Amino acid sequence: MVAWTDITGIRQKIAESSAEEVTASYLEKIDNSCVNGFVTTWDKALETAKSIDKEGQDGPLAGVPIAIKDNISTNGLSTTCSSKILQGYVPPYDAHVIEKLRAAGAVILGKTNMDEFAMGTSTESSYYGATLNPWDTDRVPGGSSGGSAAVVAAGEVPVSLGSDTGGSVRCPAAFCGVVGLKPTYGCISRFGLISYANSLEQIGPLATSVADIATLMDVVAGYDARDSTSINRENSYSDSIKDDVDGLKIGVPEEYFGEGIDEGVEKTVWDAIAKYEDMGASWQKVSMPHTKYALAAYYIIAMSEASSNLARFDGTRYGFRADGDNWHVMASKTRAEGFGDEVKRRILLGTYALSAGYHDKYYLKALKVRTLVKQDFDKALSEVDVLMGPTMPTPAFKIGEKIDDPLSLYLADVNTVPINLAGVPSISVPCGFADKMPVGLQIIGKHFDENTILRAAYSFEQNTDHHTKRPGEVA
Numbered sequence: 001m002v003a004w005t006d007i008t009g010i011r012q013k014i015a016e017s018s019a020e021e022v023t024a025s026y027l028e029k030i031d032n033s034c035v036n037g038f039v040t041t042w043d044k045a046l047e048t049a050k051s052i053d054k055e056g057q058d059g060p061l062a063g064v065p066i067a068i069k070d071n072i073s074t075n076g077l078s079t080t081c082s083s084k085i086l087q088g089y090v091p092p093y094d095a096h097v098i099e100k101l102r103a104a105g106a107v108i109l110g111k112t113n114m115d116e117f118a119m120g121t122s123t124e125s126s127y128y129g130a131t132l133n134p135w136d137t138d139r140v141p142g143g144s145s146g147g148s149a150a151v152v153a154a155g156e157v158p159v160s161l162g163s164d165t166g167g168s169v170r171c172p173a174a175f176c177g178v179v180g181l182k183p184t185y186g187c188i189s190r191f192g193l194i195s196y197a198n199s200l201e202q203i204g205p206l207a208t209s210v211a212d213i214a215t216l217m218d219v220v221a222g223y224d225a226r227d228s229t230s231i232n233r234e235n236s237y238s239d240s241i242k243d244d245v246d247g248l249k250i251g252v253p254e255e256y257f258g259e260g261i262d263e264g265v266e267k268t269v270w271d272a273i274a275k276y277e278d279m280g281a282s283w284q285k286v287s288m289p290h291t292k293y294a295l296a297a298y299y300i301i302a303m304s305e306a307s308s309n310l311a312r313f314d315g316t317r318y319g320f321r322a323d324g325d326n327w328h329v330m331a332s333k334t335r336a337e338g339f340g341d342e343v344k345r346r347i348l349l350g351t352y353a354l355s356a357g358y359h360d361k362y363y364l365k366a367l368k369v370r371t372l373v374k375q376d377f378d379k380a381l382s383e384v385d386v387l388m389g390p391t392m393p394t395p396a397f398k399i400g401e402k403i404d405d406p407l408s409l410y411l412a413d414v415n416t417v418p419i420n421l422a423g424v425p426s427i428s429v430p431c432g433f434a435d436k437m438p439v440g441l442q443i444i445g446k447h448f449d450e451n452t453i454l455r456a457a458y459s460f461e462q463n464t465d466h467h468t469k470r471p472g473e474v475a
């Protein structure tokens with residue numbers, strides 16, 4: 001049984017048996033899945049594992065299975081963003097992170113389900129149907145990388161990649177009881193990531209342990225000439241995690257415990273902060289006064305960028321094409337039939353926010369708010385080493401509960417979007433349970449100081465057992 005084995009354990013199993021056997025056993029688990037986390041499995045996974053056995057690959061992930069969110073381009077393997085409009089699209093090239101993973105010997109098992117074009121918090125807007133939360137299949141796994149989190153939590157793959165524009169790695173990590181990192185903007189090349197809102201998003205890893213997150217970061221982070229926002233920075237994430245948190249200064253933003261927070265989540269997170277005190281850290285309250293404007297600014301900026309990024313999907317080059325007598329009819333029918341409701345809503349609102357007369361009123365104003373939010377982080381993080389709070393204000397909600405009320409779904413992102421506006425790194429780690437569902441502790445750091453948040457997260461893991469609990473084990 002390989003389910004829930006970490007990378008070190010998998011490598012041991014491969015040494016004892018073979019990469020082929022390990023891959024086969026995960027594929028069998030995926031065949032019997034009850035979470036609908038994959039939209040595609042890769043028919044060359046076993047073949048790849050076999051060739052790793054034969055050639056004796058010695059990369060850091062040799063033979064390690066991984067799942068990839070379906071908005072990250074994979075050469076020869078369909079990439080749909082869980083949208084009808086990209087049905088049948090097979091990229092002719094790999095994203096930068098995929099090149100890195102393949103070079104490290106990872107075996108891609110398949111592509112994971114997501115909210116259409118990463119627009120959502122529940123993975124319910126997928127064209128391929130909702131992904132279910134392995135802890136309670138009546139509940140959402142979070143989103144938009146819900147598939148990537150659910151398959152790790154269900155033991156169908158040890159690690160995965162997601163993307164986080166406003167919380168899409170951290171939210172599903174929190175709801176599914178796994179670890180998820182949103183790196184600093186610029187840490188990982190976005191080349192080959194199909195853009196939703198490119199000034200906000202980063203690719204990020206999900207796993208059952210902080211050590212695995214660090215191993216993945218060692219493989220995928222770094223400069224790439226094809227993404228001019230990526231930066232060159234020598235760092236060993238794995239080496240950075242080991243120190244303890246003695247003397248660590250934690251800031252707790254009051255605003256992250258605001259209106260609508262679930263009592264169980266609040267208590268669980270405060271217990272975690274108390275645990276840090278026992279471990280030698282100290283905490284103080286900090287104020288992030290512009291947090292209340294972050295959600296509105298985020299949605300204006302994200303939708304504006306989306307309205308422009310999604311203009312390329314018109315039936316001419318990629319995926320689905322509707323019939324039409326001329327280009328105009330074909331393109332408008334393709335977009336009308338190819339995009340789901342949430343995507344259309346955002347394209348319309350984003351186009352509106354950018355249009356003459358409203359550009360200054362909405363878009364420019366949102367950019368100004370973004371600066372103020374960033375200044376809140378600069379100030380708070382000049383006084384403390386990290387910030388902590390709940391990743392999500394509630395545990396995973398029921399499937400269907402919020403889907404007809406977009407505003408209530410947007411509100412769930414209240415604690416995750418400020419981080420993307422500021423571009424700082426943030427990790428969600430399992431810190432206990434509320435209503436028998438996992439709760440995520442969010443640890444936020446300074447720009448490019450992943451090492452401190454990884455160390456804080458790792459220390460917590462060493463001193464608690466929340467991350468070792470599996471679906472079905474919490475009474």
Ligand code: GLN
Nearest residue numbers: 118119120165166167168
């Ligand atoms: N829920 C947020 C949104 O819908 C974040 C999504 C994401 O991070 N991709 O925009």
